[in-house]
Amino acid sequence: MTRYSRFWTRLANVPAIVKLILIVNPVLYLFYGTRFNGFNYAVVTVEDNSLPRPANVYCRGCTIKDLQIIMGDDICYTYREQDTDLLVLLFTTHQNVEARNALRETWLSDSNDGPEGRIRHAFLIGRSNNHTLETLIQEENDIHNDIVQGDFVDSYYNLTTKTMLGLKWFRTRCPNAKYILKTDDDVYVNIPGLKDLISTYSHLLETSVAGTCFLNITPDRNVNSKWYVSEEEYPKKTYPGYCSGTGYLLSANAANQIAAVSATVPYFYLEDVYIGFCVSKLGYKFTVLPGFHSATSRPIDCRYKSESVVTSHRIAPDIQRKIWNMPCSVSYFYHYLM
Incomplete structure (x- = not known):
């Protein structure tokens, strides 16, 4: 035999x-993919942001079970005895070092114990298949200690995973934060204006997600679109609601509840829509905030230092610095607000 x-x-x-x-x-x-690491969903295992999208973006009924944090454990450790008034979580990619540096030099520069209160921040990132980029991101974090990395490939189609990485990191590494702003590394944020909004809308933020929000939006069925969603993935005619991922605000309570309910919400690659699914399942609301702009607010002038502009998207690093250094008089704000 x-x-x-x-x-x-x-x-x-x-x-x-x-x-x-x-x-x-x-x-x-x-x-x-090459590792499970507790994931129970279709992880995109290549750094592919091109069209058409990878075939394994969709996984029926799959959920996010666990996420491994491989960098960023001690960002909030120094301040563990203090409450954090605001935690800013920023999407980034390995190559966007100039964008990160521009934010560190501008509106993130008071993120410890500055005049606007105790504000912390963390850049969220996945893994790269490029060893050089991985080495550089480690060296950058050794200097700034403000990068949180998860054990998944950094890709547009893994942005939902990146969001849940941020929420897990908040719950386990920075739990004293009162409010969380999720945004991107090409967004300008007017921190004083944001703090004013938090004060005004605090009662609503306990059970809502706030920003530039939309209701009854139809899924994009164009197969060539970056946001294409098949009827198999989502058969309904409209989404229940969501706030633009360019910038949304939520309380610690809302963030904790969303993180908890996500274990029962099937994975969906459009991260802002996925958060909307979680919000709807909780019975929470979407709150539209004045001054939140999911596109570039124009003209770029002293409005950026008034309550007229709290967030603005697609702001290049040099423009971030220009806004930050822009001289604006008190008389301008009085004239504008009147």
Whole structure:
């Protein structure tokens, strides 16, 4: 008897369920990527932001079970005995070092114990398949200690994973934060204006997500679109509601509840829509905040230092610095607000 004959003879005596596992497990391995790490959803395992989108973005009924934090454990440790008035979580990618530096030099520069209160920030990032980029991001974090990295490939199609990384990091590493702003590294944020909004809307923020919010938006069925969603992924005609991922604000209570309920909400690659699913399942609301702009607010002038502009999208690093250094008189604000 050859070794192959012996193999098939032994296999005949193996229980059916074990055979099924032997057959299915390699297939799952190929579909889900090179590591499971507790994930129970389709992780995109290549750094591909191009169109058409990767085939494994969708996984019916899959949820995010666990996320491994591999960098950024001690950002809030120094301030563990203090409440944090505001925690800013910023999406970034390895290559965007100039954008990060511009924010550190401008509106994030008072993020410890500045005049606007105790404000912390963290840049959220996944892994890169490029060893050089991984080394550089580690060296950058050694200097600034403000980068949180998760054990998943950094990709546009993993942005929902990145959001949940931020919420897990908040819950486990920076739990004293009272409010959380999720935004991107190309967004200008008027911190004084944001603090005023928090004071005004604090009662609503306990059970809502706030920013530039939308209701009854139709899913994009154009297969060539960056935001394409098939009817299999989402058969309903409209989304229940969501706030633009360019900047949304939530309380610690809302963030904790969203993180908890996400274990029961099937994965969806559009991160702001996914958060909207969680909000709707909780029975929470969407609150539109004045001054939040999901596009670039024009003209770029002293309005950026008034309550007229609290967030503005697609602001290049040099423009961030220009806004920060822009001389604006008190008389301008009085004239504008009148």
